[in-house]
Amino acid sequence: MRRNVGFELLRTGVAIAAALVIGFIVTSLVSESPVEAFGYFLKGPFTSIRRFGSFLEAAVPLTFTGLAVSLVFSAGQFNMGAEGQFFIGAVSATAAGILLDLPPVMHTIVCLAAGMIAGAIGGLIPGILKARWNASELVASLMLNYVFLKLGMYLITYHLRDPSAGALVSLPLKETSWLPQFTRNTKLHAGIFVMFLVVFLCYYFLYRTSRGYEARMTGQNISFARYSGVPVLTVMLLIQVLGGAVAGLGGAVEMLGIYRRFQWQTSPGYGFDGVIVAILARNNPLLVPVAAVFLAYLRIGADVMAMYADVSAEMVSIIQAVIILLVTAEAFLAGYRHRLTLKEVKQRASAS
């Protein structure tokens, strides 16, 4: 078991190194001074406190959507809806933050709950369509993203807009609803505690509760789950709702912690990145924050590189794709692992 974990880490490490080498080669092709450019990419997130902060901040929403997708994937369902759930969660939290008058901590909690509920409804719809009519949750959740995007923009534009602002942004959220930020230089905020709590809860749910067990078995072999007595339809519905709630909560945390007034004109893309994070973390909630930090690092590094060197941020998509391919390829380095096993068995045999 221990050897397995060690091997997975090693393999992921080698995959990342290989991807970086490929990334460097690509950089050399497009850049006049590839070493310098690539240096910005690697060191970028560490070049100032502010950048380091924004790199960690970016990992927070990715963790939420990564968890949402992991939950649903674990039950063998698709979830392309985290995008819309995250978005509508942010809109709901914005509405609650502007319209309600509540004492400090209370207000924050209510806003977070509003985001969760909105996201949960976003999961409930494809869940019901699937459970009742066996409609593809993949298609339903994907289409709902547009519904939520337009619905959200409608609410912001016609009901929550700040008329005094030049751009299309909402009124500021009341200060009572904010998640406090820690320092002046960065926007790191108390939402990070909420995030760790949710990471733990997701892990606990999947691996330590009967419901989570039901979900995992449904994901592994649905006929077996049904035969064993698992109410598979209920489970599929529940997991979509939970996934939606987590994504929606992520949107709310982002609003209360970072923006404090709604200013997205379009969906920020965290939902789709959540799919990448879930794949990298192999649906394991405990690995999701690690994968999220990693993806955030790539993103910030790419921004810095694009800013200071003659390479576009899109290059990072190539590196990203290579890493995902290598990490998820089961057979990668399998030969090396087998030689290790063999050596061990022989040692055992000669020792006895």
Next chain:
Amino acid sequence: MRAQAEPQARDPILLMKGITKVYPNGLVANSDVTFEVRKGEIHALVGENGAGKTTLMKVLFGLEKPDEGNIFIKGEEVRITSPNDAIRFGVGMVHQHFMLAPSLTVAENIVLGAEPGKGIWFDRKQAERMCRELGEKYGLPIDPAARIRDVPVGIRQRVEILKALMRGSDILVLDEPTAVLTPQETEELFEALKSLKKMGHTIIFISHKLREVKELSDRVTVMRSGKVVGTSDTSQVTVEEISRMMVGRDVVLRALRPKAADGPSEVRLLVKNVDVVRDGTHVLKDVSLQVRTGEILGVAGVEGNGQVELVEVITGLSSCDKGEIWICGQDATGKSPGEIRDMGLSHIPQDRMVLGVASRASISENLISTRYNKQPVSNGFSLDIKAISKLGQELISRFDIKASSAQQPVGTLSGGNIQKVVIAREFSTGPQVIIANQPTRGIDIGATESAHKYLVEATEIGTAVLLVSADLTEVMSLSNRLIVMYEGQVVAYFDEAQGLDEEEIGLYMLGLKRQEPDEVIASMMGRPVE
């Protein structure tokens, strides 16, 4: 050019020398195995569950890479790294768990990868003709246009064999081919294998049924814990000697049969006038039966005569179009599998890989699938990890499952040990009613003996058992009472299974004889109900 010795009748066509295979989890499945097969013989390969038989054959077929050892075919050393290589060297394999595409036709499956045709077009007519001719040539008739999912296992197996022959295999490996067959189908298969042998093919045959080994094979190789114990001429050894080589002790399969209760007793399972209609035809027609506490009701019948549907309806996996089902006095008609299990029902499914296990999950996770929300595994909300691993270890040792730990994924166990996981789970929940569909499929004699013992022990504490088996000897020796199914109907009922004539049951199974429907119901339900 190397001078080659004149091939003699006793020349080995296949020699596997010093084969060692270590699985990624460190399990040594084959350890320095040397295995030799002569041209034109039927060579049986036997050994307990997990002895390494399938692994050795997978190495031969290029599905597993050996860590050490060499393979010689017709005297030449060969490197086999994929099934394509194996096929090129004339090796064909019929797997323990079939590998056909269910939605394609028989002909399409047989020619898959070797399609005849003009350019990119698949010539269906020609393919079907070729397949029909092939089947006739080898005494394995098939309907080339039928879809795989519509044909019974016996035919699927023929398709697998023909598929191998189509690719020109002269060394044919059959991994537990008879585990899924009825006695008649087994006879037909043996005829076909014998005629293949006459045509010069070499056959490697894996089986747990030593009677068959004795009947069919020329030589037999025994494996135990990854090693070869020995090879002998089959005529020189007795069944007892073979089993002693396999297990290391004497094994006798005795008819155990629970003592039938006298007089009226509680009915645990009651099926009343059940109809199931699929695609406009009755797959179950007016089926009634009852099983009382402490007894085994055997269901005999050629596979595909409604047994699967009967079991599905009772266990809640599908619903019936008419009729009622009662379990322990509770109405179970139309209830979900979970609700029915809560009434005290256990179910050993016919196909362990489809229903019985989640193969990527660990052994303990598979063992708790029917009690994951009950004490002591769970308090209704959270799982008790300690209790789960304790249960896993307990059941592994009680049911003698060969595994490296309770954390091992079930899919990496040998076929027979996967079946033991299912048996362990279903027997250990204290069921009131057990539906056992082919419970001993693919498990070795020692484990079969134990499985029979568990069934009888369960009846001793009052459990009612419905035993469905294609193995007529098994149903007849274990059951108190017996029904025969034919074309979705109960065509015969015997109040006393002991002393029945196998031949006569065979006539009922083939539909050549039947009792009056009213008579069947009257004599089965005659005794007071509830």
